[in-house]
Each structure stands twice: as structure tokens, then as C-alpha cells.
Amino acid sequence: MMNVDTKRVYLSVKLILPLLVMGVMVSSIQTPVHQKPNSPIIMIVTVDWEVGNEEALRDTIPDSTRAILRLFKKHDIKATFLAECDSIVNMFEYEDLVNEILADGHEIGFHFHLICWLQTETQMKTSIEYAKEEAGRYNIDLKSFRAGCFEITPKYLELLKEAGFHVDLSEREGTPHWLNNGMLELPLTHLKKWHILNYYLNFYNRDMEKIVNEKYKDGTDIFVLYFHQWNIVKDEKLLNYMDNFFSYIEKKYNVKYITCKEAYRMFYTDKENNDSISHGDP
Numbered sequence: 169m170m171n172v173d174t175k176r177v178y179l180s181v182k183l184i185l186p187l188l189v190m191g192v193m194v195s196s197i198q199t200p201v202h203q204k205p206n207s208p209i210i211m212i213v214t215v216d217w218e219v220g221n222e223e224a225l226r227d228t229i230p231d232s233t234r235a236i237l238r239l240f241k242k243h244d245i246k247a248t249f250l251a252e253c254d255s256i257v258n259m260f261e262y263e264d265l266v267n268e269i270l271a272d273g274h275e276i277g278f279h280f281h282l283i284c285w286l287q288t289e290t291q292m293k294t295s296i297e298y299a300k301e302e303a304g305r306y307n308i309d310l311k312s313f314r315a316g317c318f319e320i321t322p323k324y325l326e327l328l329k330e331a332g333f334h335v336d337l338s339e340r341e342g343t344p345h346w347l348n349n350g351m352l353e354l355p356l357t358h359l360k361k362w363h364i365l366n367y368y369l370n371f372y373n374r375d376m377e378k379i380v381n382e383k384y385k386d387g388t389d390i391f392v393l394y395f396h397q398w399n400i401v402k403d404e405k406l407l408n409y410m411d412n413f414f415s416y417i418e419k420k421y422n423v424k425y426i427t428c429k430e431a432y433r434m435f436y437t438d439k440e441n442n443d444s445i446s447h448g449d450p
């Protein structure tokens with residue numbers, strides 16, 4: 169038989185325990201940022217602006233770049249063009265195109281392929297300085313970087329930071345986060361469960377809508393997508409697909425397209441309060 173005190177404790181546990189459990193459950197449910205009415209999703213569109221080592225692509229640069237610029241203009245997209253200057257083509261030599269990209273309000277960053285081939289710190293520094301000089305001819309202050317084949321080294325990141333870069337885009341998958349050196353890392357948005365099928369947010373696999381919808385359901389509201397300007401040369405239907413994709417997300421979501429520099433500024437204000445990245449209302 170229970171005495172009165174035991175009974176009281178028993179009763180209060182019986183009453184309070186479910187409340188405590190409910191409390192734990194409620195606090196462990198994260199409310200995704202995008203559930204706020206009219207809160208936008210952030211789309212960071214990046215273009216690896218390059219030909220790599222394919223000589224045949226050289227002649228296609230002006231037409232393909234301008235086709236993409238027209239598409240971006242149609243959708244009011246502010247994008248980031250990551251320009252290579254280390255292969256058979258130095259993109260900074262296309263003066264008209266660089267000026268047209270800048271005039272449309274896009275950001276120009278740096279894309280470099282040979283990091284793993286460089287032996288010394290001096291060689292690494294020289295590669296960065298060369299790009300800065302080339303960009304400097306247009307008064308571009310390079311802030312954003314992507315390594316070719318997503319192959320980056322800690323040393324190169326350190327030198328980029330010293331050279332004034334703010335954003336790295338060399339991680340193949342993940343979510344935006346701060347690197348130890350203070351740079352913002354913007355990995356490609358990736359559908360984890362389909363890893364084996366290589367489902368990144370790019371235009372190769374034609375499943376962009378699905379990735380955006382599924383990630384959004386999981387609470388993602390910052391997306392990083394990428395492609396190369398030559399993708400539309402190799403696949404004539406791609407430009408049309410891209411056009412449809414952007415129309416689709418614009419209809420379905422409150423999309424805001426921002427450059428990498430803008431992303432850095434936006435996230436930086438949150439940095440002191442919270443290490444995780446959330447965008448707030450831009």
C-alpha cells in the first residue's frame with residue numbers, strides 16, 4: 169500500500185512525466201527557417217567559366233557565355249562566374265565578355281586547376297597573385313574561389329585568405345559553414361541519399377527540381393548550384409532545361425539569387441551570435 173506521500177510523488181510523476189517528455193519532443197523539433205511566411209530560399213548560382221584543356225571549346229566562349237547572360241537576365245539572376253586563367257585560355261583576356269558580365273551585376277571570382285601540381289609556397293602564391301593582377305585590370309577585387317575538380321589543400325586555403333579571399337567553393341558536398349581561417353565555405357548542395365548517383369545541384373543529371381524539393385522539405389533554404397558555360401555547347405537542350413528549371417523554382421518558391429560576395433556579407437552578420445549558417449531575411 170502506498171502512503172500519502174508516496175502516492176503524491178507517484179501522481180505528480182505520472183502527471184509531470186508526460187509533460188516533460190512532450191517538452192523534450194517539442195524542443196527537439198527544429199522549425200525550419202523557411203516555414204516563416206514568405207521567407208525566401210537563397211540560390212547561389214556559380215559558373216565555372218573555363219575551357220580546361222579542350223582547344224575546341226575556345227571558339228564557343230563568346231556565344232555560350234552570352235547565351236547564359238541572356239538567361240540570367242531573363243530570370244533576374246545575380247550569379248558568380250569563377251574565371252580560370254591557368255589553362256589554354258585565360259578568361260580575363262575576353263575583355264568584352266568580362267565587361268558584359270560585370271555590367272549585368274554578376275560577381276567574377278577565381279577558378280584554378282593545378283593546385284596539386286604546385287610544389288612550393290612561392291608557386292602557389294604566384295598563381296593567386298597572377299589571377300589578382302589579371303582581375304585587377306578590371307578593378308575586380310577577387311573574393312571567391314573554386315578549385316578545379318574540387319581539389320583544395322589547407323595550405324592553398326591559407327594563402328587565399330592572406331590574399332583577401334572570403335569564400336571558398338571547393339567542397340564537393342555539404343552545407344555552408346565557416347572554415348577555421350574565417351573564410352565562408354559554400355559546398356555544392358547535394359542529395360545525400362543518392363550519393364552513388366552523383367546527385368549534385370548541377371544541370372547534368374536533370375533532376376534539379378527533385379533535389380530542391382527534397383532538400384527544402386528537409387529544412388534547407390540555402391542552395392549552391394554550379395555548371396560550366398560549355399555545358400550548353402555539349403548539350404543543346406540544356407539551355408532550355410535551365411530556363412525551365414529557373415521558371416519552376418521561381419513559381420514554387422520565393423527565390424532570391426545572390427552572389428558569393430553577397431552570401432558572405434549576409435552570413436557574416438550572423439557569425440558572432442551563431443556558428444551555424446542561417447540567412448535571416450535578406
Ligand SMILES: [Zn+2]
Pocket residue numbers: 216218220279281315316317
Ligand atoms: Zn574547372
